[in-house]
Amino acid sequence: MSTPPEADSSEGPVSHVGTCPDCGTPLPRSNVVIEYETGEEWEQLAVCTECRDLVHA
Numbered sequence: 001m002s003t004p005p006e007a008d009s010s011e012g013p014v015s016h017v018g019t020c021p022d023c024g025t026p027l028p029r030s031n032v033v034i035e036y037e038t039g040e041e042w043e044q045l046a047v048c049t050e051c052r053d054l055v056h057a
Helices: none
Strands: 016-019 026-028 032-038 041-047 054-056
16 A cells, blocks of 8 residues: 555645646645545545535545
8 A cells, every 4th residue: 555645755745736627726735635545546535715615636
């Protein structure tokens, strides 16, 4: 099992994990509510601060 990206000490801090596909607002790391592994990649669901939708980051 791999390590989530934010737990890897070799990477710097990540302030945003993506943008909302509906409104384009940056998604801050603090708004991630679910993080899960799919094979070798990590997926994240976050709440958009602008439109309040739950979206894939």
